[in-house]
Amino acid sequence: VQLVESGGDSVQAGGSLRLSCVVSEFPSGLYVIGWFRQTPGKEREFLCGVSWSGLNTYYANSVKGRFTISRDNAKNTVYLQMNTLKPEDTAVYYCASVKNTVIGETQLWLLEHYNMDYWGKGTLVTVSS
Numbered sequence: 001v002q003l004v005e006s007g008g009d010s011v012q013a014g015g016s017l018r019l020s021c022v023v024s025e026f027p028s029g030l031y032v033i034g035w036f037r038q039t040p041g042k043e044r045e046f047l048c049g050v051s052w053s054g055l056n057t058y059y060a061n062s063v064k065g066r067f068t069i070s071r072d073n074a075k076n077t078v079y080l081q082m083n084t085l086k087p088e089d090t091a092v093y094y095c096a097s098v099k100n101t102v103i104g105e106t107q108l109w110l111l112e113h114y115n116m117d118y119w120g121k122g123t124l125v126t127v128s129s
Contacts, residue, residue, distance in 0.1 A: 001023065001024060001025040001031070001097055001117070001118040002023075002024035002025070002118070002120075003021055003022070003023055003024070003033075003095050003096065003097060003118055003119065003120035004021070004022045004024070004120055004121070005019060005020065005021050005093060005094065005095055005120045005121070005122055005123040006019070006020050006022075006123055007019040007020050007123060008092075008093060008122075008123030008124045008125045009125065009126075010126040010127075010128065011085055011125075011126070011127055011128070012127070012128055012129075013085060013086055013087055013127055013128065013129050014084060014085065015085050015127070016081070016082060016083045016084075016085065017081075017082045017085065017125060018079055018080065018081050018082070019035070019079065019080040019082070019093055019095075019123060019125075020077055020078070020079055020080075021033060021035070021077065021078040021079075021080070021095030021120060022075075022076055022077050023076045023077070023078070023097060024076070030052055030099060030100055031052060031097040031098065031099060031100060032049060032050070032051055032052055032097065032098050032099070032100050032102075032103045032108065032111070033049065033050055033069075033071065033078040033095055033096070033097050034046060034047070034048065034049040034050075034095065034096050034097075034098075034111045034116060035047040035048050035049070035067075035069060035078075035080045035093060035094070035095055035096075036093070036094045036095075036096060037089075037091035037092065037093045037094065037125075038091055038092050038094070038122075039090065039091045039092075044094070045060070045062070045091075046060055046111055046112045046113075047059070047060055047062070047063050047067060047080070047093075048060065048063060048067060048069040048080070049069065049108040049111040050069045050070065050071050050078060050108075051100070051104075051105045051108060052100035052105075053105060054070065054071045054072075054073065055105070056105050056106065056108060057069050057070075057108065058108035058109055058111065060112065063082075066082065066083050066084050066085075067080060067081065067082050067083070068080070068081040068083075069081075078095060080093070080095075082125070085125075085127045086127060087127050087128065087129045088127075089125060089127050090125060090126050090127045091124075091125060092122040092123065092124050092125075093122060093123050093124075093125055094119055094120055094121075094122045095119075095120050096116035096117075096118060096119045096120070097116060097117055097118045098111075098114060098116050098117045099117065
């Protein structure tokens with residue numbers, strides 16, 4: 001499985017961005033997808049996850065209410081809509097996958113500490129004040 005992120009950019013605080021994660025293996029709906037981010041010198045941080053059906057989502061408290069994850073299995077793509085961006089959101093953003101047979105529809109909270117199976121190479125988001 002290959003995951004490719006895109007959409008990273010430089011924006012001012014208060015702005016918005018939408019990141020995309022294209023999953024190469026079909027059908028992508030068999031995979032739970034999570035978004036993570038990392039800044040130099042810090043551990044990778046879980047942000048949110050979406051179930052294989054797209055009906056269930058889970059967010060870390062740090063982004064709840066500002067970020068929205070969604071997926072379009074017809075396009076093999078998962079999105080991360082980021083609103084009201086802050087300078088502390090500056091990071092490399094990654095998407096990652098795990099099979100839905102491992103983490104079910106109502107178990108997305110496990111993504112916070114799960115060792116995901118496949119990772120993209122990341123896309124850089126820079127938020128200036």
